[in-house]
Amino acid sequence: MNFMTEALAQAAFWVVVGLTLAGAVIAVFPRNIVYNVLGLVLALTGVAGLYVFLGSMFIGLMQLLIYVGAVCVAIVFAIMLSRPLHLEVPERRLPKVLMASIASFIFMVAIIGVNLRTAWKPAVERSTDWSVVTIGELLLTRYDLVFEVISLILLVAILGAIVTAGFSRRLSS
Amino acid sequence: MNTLSTYLIVAAILFGLGLLGVLQRRNLVGMLISIELMLNGANINFMAFNRFLAPEPAVGQIITLFVMGLAAAEAAIGLSIILALFRKLRSINVERAQQMRG
Amino acid sequence: MSWLFKDPVLLAAVLCTWLPFLSMAIILIFTRHKPQLSSYISIGAVTTSLICALFLLVKLAHVGGPVEYKTAWLVADDIIVPFGYLFDSLSLLMLLIVATISFLVQVYSLGYMAGDPGFSRYYAFQSLFAWAMMDMVIAPGMLQLYIFWELVGLASYLLIGFYYEKWSAGQAGKKAFVMTRLGDIGFFLGLILLVLGFGDLGIISMNEAAQAHAIPGYLITASALLIFCGVIGKSAQFPLLTWLPDAMEGPTPVSALLHSATMVAAGVYMFSRIFPFFAASPTAMAIALAIGTITMLLSSTMAMVTFDIKQVWAYSTVSQLGFMVMGLAAGGYFAGVFHLTTHAGFKALLFLCSGVFIHEYHSNDMRDIGKGGGRNLKIPMICMTVGALALSGVFPFSGFFSKEAIMGVLAAQPNKIWLLAGLLGALMTAYYSFRLIFMILFPKKIDQAAPHDAVHYHQEKDDKIRIDHEHDAAGHGASHGHGSSHDHEEGHGNVFWYMAWPLIILATITLFLGLFQSSLQGFLVGHGAEGHAAAEGGHGAGHYALLIAAVSMGLVGIIWAYLEFGRKGASQEGFLARLPRIEALFANRWYIDHFLRRFLDRAIYGGLTSVFTRNDRRVIDGGIDGFCLFTIGSGRLFSFLQSGMLQYNLLVMIATVGLVVLYFMV
Numbered sequence: 029m030n031f032m033t034e035a036l037a038q039a040a041f042w043v044v045v046g047l048t049l050a051g052a053v054i055a056v057f058p059r060n061i062v063y064n065v066l067g068l069v070l071a072l073t074g075v076a077g078l079y080v081f082l083g084s085m086f087i088g089l090m091q092l093l094i095y096v097g098a099v100c101v102a103i104v105f106a107i108m109l110s111r112p113l114h115l116e117v118p119e120r121r122l123p124k125v126l127m128a129s130i131a132s133f134i135f136m137v138a139i140i141g142v143n144l145r146t147a148w149k150p151a152v153e154r155s156t157d158w159s160v161v162t163i164g165e166l167l168l169t170r171y172d173l174v175f176e177v178i179s180l181i182l183l184v185a186i187l188g189a190i191v192t193a194g195f196s197r198r199l200s201s
Numbered sequence: 202m203n204t205l206s207t208y209l210i211v212a213a214i215l216f217g218l219g220l221l222g223v224l225q226r227r228n229l230v231g232m233l234i235s236i237e238l239m240l241n242g243a244n245i246n247f248m249a250f251n252r253f254l255a256p257e258p259a260v261g262q263i264i265t266l267f268v269m270g271l272a273a274a275e276a277a278i279g280l281s282i283i284l285a286l287f288r289k290l291r292s293i294n295v296e297r298a299q300q301m302r303g
Numbered sequence: 304m305s306w307l308f309k310d311p312v313l314l315a316a317v318l319c320t321w322l323p324f325l326s327m328a329i330i331l332i333f334t335r336h337k338p339q340l341s342s343y344i345s346i347g348a349v350t351t352s353l354i355c356a357l358f359l360l361v362k363l364a365h366v367g368g369p370v371e372y373k374t375a376w377l378v379a380d381d382i383i384v385p386f387g388y389l390f391d392s393l394s395l396l397m398l399l400i401v402a403t404i405s406f407l408v409q410v411y412s413l414g415y416m417a418g419d420p421g422f423s424r425y426y427a428f429q430s431l432f433a434w435a436m437m438d439m440v441i442a443p444g445m446l447q448l449y450i451f452w453e454l455v456g457l458a459s460y461l462l463i464g465f466y467y468e469k470w471s472a473g474q475a476g477k478k479a480f481v482m483t484r485l486g487d488i489g490f491f492l493g494l495i496l497l498v499l500g501f502g503d504l505g506i507i508s509m510n511e512a513a514q515a516h517a518i519p520g521y522l523i524t525a526s527a528l529l530i531f532c533g534v535i536g537k538s539a540q541f542p543l544l545t546w547l548p549d550a551m552e553g554p555t556p557v558s559a560l561l562h563s564a565t566m567v568a569a570g571v572y573m574f575s576r577i578f579p580f581f582a583a584s585p586t587a588m589a590i591a592l593a594i595g596t597i598t599m600l601l602s603s604t605m606a607m608v609t610f611d612i613k614q615v616w617a618y619s620t621v622s623q624l625g626f627m628v629m630g631l632a633a634g635g636y637f638a639g640v641f642h643l644t645t646h647a648g649f650k651a652l653l654f655l656c657s658g659v660f661i662h663e664y665h666s667n668d669m670r671d672i673g674k675g676g677g678r679n680l681k682i683p684m685i686c687m688t689v690g691a692l693a694l695s696g697v698f699p700f701s702g703f704f705s706k707e708a709i710m711g712v713l714a715a716q717p718n719k720i721w722l723l724a725g726l727l728g729a730l731m732t733a734y735y736s737f738r739l740i741f742m743i744l745f746p747k748k749i750d751q752a753a754p755h756d757a758v759h760y761h762q763e764k765d766d767k768i769r770i771d772h773e774h775d776a777a778g779h780g781a782s783h784g785h786g787s788s789h790d791h792e793e794g795h796g797n798v799f800w801y802m803a804w805p806l807i808i809l810a811t812i813t814l815f816l817g818l819f820q821s822s823l824q825g826f827l828v829g830h831g832a833e834g835h836a837a838a839e840g841g842h843g844a845g846h847y848a849l850l851i852a853a854v855s856m857g858l859v860g861i862i863w864a865y866l867e868f869g870r871k872g873a874s875q876e877g878f879l880a881r882l883p884r885i886e887a888l889f890a891n892r893w894y895i896d897h898f899l900r901r902f903l904d905r906a907i908y909g910g911l912t913s914v915f916t917r918n919d920r921r922v923i924d925g926g927i928d929g930f931c932l933f934t935i936g937s938g939r940l941f942s943f944l945q946s947g948m949l950q951y952n953l954l955v956m957i958a959t960v961g962l963v964v965l966y967f968m969v
Contacts, residue, residue, distance in 0.1 A: 041203070045211055048211065048215065049211070049214060049215070049218075052214075052215055052218040052219070052238055053218065055218075055222065055234050055235070055238055056218050056219070056221055056222035056226070056231075056234075056235060056238070059228075061228055061230055061231060064228075064230075064231055064234050065230075065234065067234075068234045068237060068238070071215070071238060071241070072237075072241060075215075075241050075244070075245060078208070078211070078245060078248075079245075079248055079265075081203075082208065082245075082248045082249060082251070082252045083252050083258065084248065084251075084258070084262050084265075086262065087248065087262050087265050087266070090266060090269060091269065094269050094270070094272075094273055095237070095241070095269065095272070095273075098273055099237060099272065099273055099276045102276055102277065102280055103230060103233065103234065103276070103280065105280070106230055106233075106280040106283055106284065107230055109284060109287075110230065110283065110284070110287045110293045124225065124950070124951075125225055127224075127954055128221055128224035128225040128950070128954060129221060129225075130958075131220075131224060131954050131957045131958040131961065132217050132218075132220040132221040132224060132957065133217070134958060134961035134962065134965065135217065135220060135957050135958070135960065135961035135964075136213055136214065136216070136217035136220075136961075137961070137965070138960075138961045138962075138964035138965045138968065139213045139216065139217075139964070140209075140210055140213045141964070141965065141968045142964060142968060143206060143209040143210065143213065144206060145968060148205055148253070148254055149254070150253060150254045151254060151255060151256035152256075153256055154255070154256055155256065155257055155258065156258070157257070157258065157259065158258050158259075162259045163259045163262055163263060163266075166259050166260070166263060167263060171260075171263050174263060174267055178266075178267055178270040178271070181270065181271060181274050182270060182273070182274050184274075185273075185274030185275070185277050185278050186277065188277075188278050188281070189277045189278055189280070189281035190281075192278065192281040192282055192284075192285050193281040193284045193285060220957060223950070223953060224950050224953055224954050224957070225950070295948075295949060295950065296948065298947075298949070299946065299947035299948060300947065301945075301947040302945065302946055302947030
């Protein structure tokens, strides 16, 4: 029975990874922007699953909330407000694609190489407190700067978005 | 295979794919999507280290939350920039934006 | 300086050689604007030099070997270049010759150059020459000899181009300098070779080592041949002989001093200086003999067709120099030196006489001089005849003895061709000398076909006779009817005597120098010296035959010239006028100048300079241009990076980071 659960868990894990990577591929390669957004949604959902596998239900939910719920929807809005690119259809330039592939491949190899070569040492004492309460406590006591800063960033971002989008609207109309 | 390196490799692949998208796509929104992928790759890294190496699991999660918040802010700004640029260029083809050509 | 005054010999030597330098400096710096004073300074210096030279000769004549005063001037490891004085019989004799003739010429110039605007400059350069020549003569080492050799060349250039406003004079000076310099390149290379191979440039050590066979044969031959190049240049041997006729652009006293008696003799003098060195290389001697012969024959032919009085003597000088080189190269040390001595005397005499004619008639052309009544100037005419007789080798003039000496040496050579060449040369020498004499003595009858010219000439002659009667001349029948270009009211009589006395002195020397042959021989070579007694002074039957042959050649030449030019009703045209092609060949100096010009144009301008020009344009300029173009091109290449494309920038960033990480990983 344990073996079955184990195997099932493993299979589930690999399905989630596969979905993530498939979603990423769909997000990058096709030319249709709607396909890309949907791919992104799939990938981000997969990532949420990965977070769950990594032990934090909270972060997984947050991922779904923030990324899939807010960011992707915003992107869809932006797509709706802009002229679709497929009306232009410029041709793909091979040197650019080639150079981009090579560069990202090199980078990926580098990162993976670093990952594999480093002997990761876990900390000596590891606590097992995965509760949300702890997170909240830490956010308001030890890491309250983080909390404040992120609020500030969000504020600035909103203001900036208004300013950027708002002024040019005034100019163009 | 619930090891650290698995997660790290997955994160790396995600990052790499996102990088490829950023460098190669002409659609500005497509570039933004790829950037989101990159950020998520980095986040998975953080969570993986948090799970396997960190002394306090809460700290890793806080970092991840932080990055997520940042990603959201950045997406907002990015979209408004794309809108502004679209109004200027009447197109979201990044290859049109070459006024800084040398 | 007390060392100077302790030793009278050294004092005399220093005074002799350096007073002219002092006089030149004083004239150039202080007395440029006082011509009379300049001339007195210069003549005073050269007189003192003459007295000192006589003193040195008398004092050191009976010393057994050479006397040297040396100081180590340049020292490098084991090579020491000396500077100082070397007194042996040869240098003392030459010093006396140079001093005497300089003195006579400078006195003569008082008359000849009177009224010339460059009078002070002239005397400054004369002093320069005297200094340089004398210091060259007494040089103990080859380097000092070379330095003063070059200075003599400088003096020659300055004096040839003395009338610098005349374009041809400047050209002639340049030509002289460049051609002698060309020879000097070989000379210097020879000296370098000698220093590298032998290590010492001292004349005595060179000669001794060569005689003792201490120097390897190839070294002697190579350096002797190269040093001989200097002789070719300076003494106007073939092929560098054409500068000497052109050098007649200078004033006649200059021609008398430099280009007949002393400077051109410097080459021959140098040859005799290191005679043992040359003699140790039979190859070099053979080549020198050949070159001397060619020179002698060639320039004698050239003299036979020219109508310029100075050119005749110039070609004659070249020919006689060739003759001297022949004598020396055939092994006759005394013969060559003796001929040098006598030639200095009578050639200077001939030039100075020509100078009187030129000064009188303002023309170098012997026909004009003859028509103008040259025969009426008695002293110059007599002296010139004396000189010509000496040149032709007629007894009892000095030229006879010295020519005999050289003929004797040539006869001793195994191959008789050299002797035949010498005899032929003697014939031609007599011919052209007396051609000139007869053309002046018995000018061509004035053509009836040109009455206007006849009237003109008669008119001139009448003028001269009238002025003659008016003038308070010194009763010698010499007329000085020049135009009013000079102001010779007060110095007129003096001018005449300044020019006349040197002539008389030189003529006397020419007359009696021959009698001193045996004492000179004893002085130079020593009694009973090996190798020379057999060639000179021997009284065998062969010797008498030779005597008769040489004298008869001279007489035949004189008679031939008389037949063509001298007797009444003579056509005054040489036999060569009937052979126009050959005459043209001789008149164009055997096209040597043309050949040199073409060689210069093709080889040097066409070859060398074009190589260098091409190198300059393509390699040097091209290199720099290429570098600039490369910079521009690569800039253009790199500007492609600034495409303004965001993604390219990102790409480069990512790739760099990736590569860095890879580098540190691997």
